């Protein structure tokens with residue numbers, strides 16, 4: 001269609017402006033949103049401001065080559081052919097497509113009809129945010145074409161259904177399936193947050209689920225960069241977000257607070273998604289939006305969802321996990337890394353072709369299996385520290401879970417006993433003391449307001465090891481041989497962070513879900529002999 005002269009010049013002007021915007025060292029840093037409250041629909045009305053003194057965190061936009069943004073005269077439809085419709089969102093339709101030069105590789109393209117500059121900037125922002133992310137669990141965005149009345153966002157095609165469709169078909173999913181969804185979703189969000197990006201619209205529609213229940217996160221339409229670096233001071237800023245956005249059923253309560261919110265809102269949304277997948281119901285819902293907003297705006301935690309029958313039927317560790325993700329207070333809520341270490345999240349799976357690098361080993365997972373733990377993985381002081389960190393993390397979170405009731409017994413104690421090698425007893429003791437101090441400080445700060453002291457760790461005892469350090473790891477001077485990690489609780493503590501401790505002296509590896517109708521039985525996982533052998537080889 002031939003444009004009339006005035007329209008053309010207006011369009012050209014706008015393109016000039018956008019080009020200038022893009023070329024000005026590509027400073028797209030999202031900046032603090034205005035303090036003014038805005039309740040807006042995703043994409044259509046959200047406002048973003050520019051700030052010149054803030055630039056991007058840990059990545060520069062030079063990575064985002066200009067040719068990825070189709071600002072030239074090239075039209076999307078000159079280069080790509082549209083196929084079938086894949087889905088429809090509030091702001092546009094998603095189509096299958098392929099390049100005219102190579103029809104073998106398929107893509108998905110979101111076509112957003114608009115000539116509103118604000119929306120153009122928003123989509124650009126979302127596109128740029130997506131460029132910061134490299135995760136197998138996040139759908140890639142390849143190119144953005146900005147044309148006169150349409151935007152074309154070219155993405156990786158994720159050939160599977162979304163979680164919303166799955167839930168419509170099945171209502172509830174099996175625990176194992178949800179565990180896999182949770183694991184991969186948390187990995188996606190961990191990557192997102194590490195890059196300083198908050199998704200802000202995690203919901204079943206935006207989660208594509210494969211046959212093996214691994215996911216890919218899509219739609220960064222309302223995502224926001226919350227970490228920026230101040231060029232003058234070279235210090236990182238964590239910017240609070242203010243805009244009320246995302247689907248109301250997945251919105252964290254702090255979104256309705258005046259002091260702003262941070263990336264922890266994504267963790268709340270994951271908690272809601274998991275709750276919904278396992279119970280078939282939404283934790284907070286109402287016929288009237290106003291009622292829902294009122295519930296979420298309450299200062300005190302609204303705990304009704306945790307008293308619903310469908311929720312109470314879930315296994316203890318699962319309930320514990322959901323509660324920790326749905327902590328009213330975002331500071332008490334697990335972050336993505338912490339959530340990945342929760343006992344409900346399945347361990348890393350070791351595929352047939354085993355390939356492990358040391359950094360990949362999540363020590364906390366090894367603690368779920370005593371053989372694996374004792375024989376192969378934990379053989380350095382560093383790892384011991386990490387293991388203790390996990391113990392303490394859990395202890396610390398024990399405080400957090402008390403959101404529901406006030407602790408009955410404030411004198412609970414926890415003893416961590418480590419079998420260590422005599423050579424390194426002194427340095428080990430020193431490290432542990434230091435660690436203990438740090439831990440108690442943290443706990444003290446956490447509960448300081450209440451002027452109460454809950455002691456989680458009374459003593460850390462180191463026992464002589466049966467074997468000498470050299471037999472295990474001759475290369476590392478500081479390494480120690482830890483035969484097992486024991487924690488001892490006082491008599492009253494039977495249930496720590498939602499899990500049964502059973503005996504007075506149990507290895508962390510033996511903490512398992514409380515079995516139905518058998519509150520004292522201890523279950524230990526059997527280790528796969530092949531896996532153990534492969535891991536042992538790796539250690540050598």
Ligand SMILES: Nc1ncnc2c1ncn2[C@@H]1O[C@H](COP(=O)(O)OP(=O)(O)OP(=O)(O)O)[C@@H](O)[C@H]1O
Nearest residue numbers: 086087088089090094108155156157158162205219
């Ligand atoms: N990369 C993709 N690969 C395959 N299908 C996709 C892809 N992106 C989106 N879809 C499909 O298109 C549908 C619409 O996606 P879109 O992101 O536009 O909207 P939405 O997230 O459902 O809604 P809204 O934009 O209102 O939040 C999705 O639900 C999904 O099924």
